[in-house]
Amino acid sequence: MFMNQFEYFAPRTAAEVFELVRSLGSKAKILAGGTDLIVAMKDKLIKPEYLIDINGVEEFKGIFYEPGKGAVIGAATKIAEIEFSDLIKEKYFALHQAAGELGSSQVRHMATIGGNSCNASPAAETPTPLVALGAKVVIGSISGEREMPLEEFIVGNRKTALAEGEVLTKFVLPEPAPRSASRYMYMGRRDAMEIDCVNVAVNLELADDGETIKNIKFVMGSVSPRPLVSEGVPALLTGQKLSNVLLEKAAEAARGEAKPISDIRASAEYRREIVGVLTRRVIKEAYAAAKGV
Structure with missing residues (x-):
């Protein structure tokens, strides 16, 4: 469990x-929380020559x-700060929920967003x-900044879009729309310190009548190599009460879009079934919240 020699x-x-x-390039790794990086170094999966502690x-x-x-959230902000932020809980509830489910309390006080x-x-x-909340990231380098969803x-x-030297x-989050609500749900093998086998999040906005879905963004995690933004769910629900x-049709659409694999945490078949269950639950809950029920 000894790490390689490195300069700090x-x-x-x-x-x-x-x-x-810029000067150290690919020989360096950024150290923020270290909850993933240090483990990988101890397991000899990576051997950086330099660590840059931010x-x-x-x-x-x-x-x-x-x-x-x-809102703007600094990249080195601890997950625990997000979990306990009254602002995040009020304005970006799905992020508040997800932050509270990440690892243990000890991990959340070290890990960064x-x-x-x-x-x-x-x-x-x-x-x-x-x-789901429409977050953009700001990427900095000695040459300036660039922004992307x-x-x-x-x-x-x-894998990320970070280039060498960046x-x-x-993170930049837009102002929540009136009559909108967001929610997050997950499923793991147990209800404590477990890596998600499926997670989903939704952000939806209602029209002036307080019932018709004006906009909806539905995202699935752990069923694709990257966060999977649904096309089928918004196509079904936008403009509808x-x-x-409709909930069952949305669940079926999400199951059809999911591309899960089988691993130690769950089979592909189980993940696909859970996608449907969580889709129904999370959309129903967010819809009720947006209505103020």
Whole structure:
């Protein structure tokens, strides 16, 4: 369980981080929470020559909100801070739910929201609701910044759109629409410290009548190499008032879109069945919340 020899850097500013990642390139790894990185190093899966610890960079931390515009969350913000944020709970409830389900309390106080996306595990908790909420990521480098939707940032299993010399710096979440609600649900082999075998998130907005679905974004996790944004569910539900018949059709559409695999946590058949169950539950709950029921 010994790690390889490496050189450690603890920059204090974003500019220092960008210069280090530019000069050290692929020989370096960013250390944020370390809950995935250190384990991988101990298992000899990766052997970086340099670690760049960004925990001292205040520019990469915190939750900031501007009414009418939305929220900005620093990539090095701890999952526990998101879990216990009254703002996140009020405005972005699906993210609040997912943060509370990630690992143990000890892990949540170490792990970061940026690390959860950069690790790009298909079973990660927070990317699913972030994508449903319309989150964009801001990527920084010595050359400047670029921005993209999170669903474009995660390109596959353990793969992101980060180029050499770039660092994920923050997430940008839009202001929630009036008469909208978001929800997250998951299924694991047990109800404690378990990697999700399926997770889903939905963000829906109702029309002025308070019943017709105006917009809906439905996302599935752990059934595809990356967060899977449904096309079938919005096609069925947009412009409709929710009913049990429509819920069942939405569940069937989601099952058809899912591309699960069989592994130690669940079979592909079980995952596909659970997708349907969670689809019905999460949409029904979000719809009731948007109605104020």
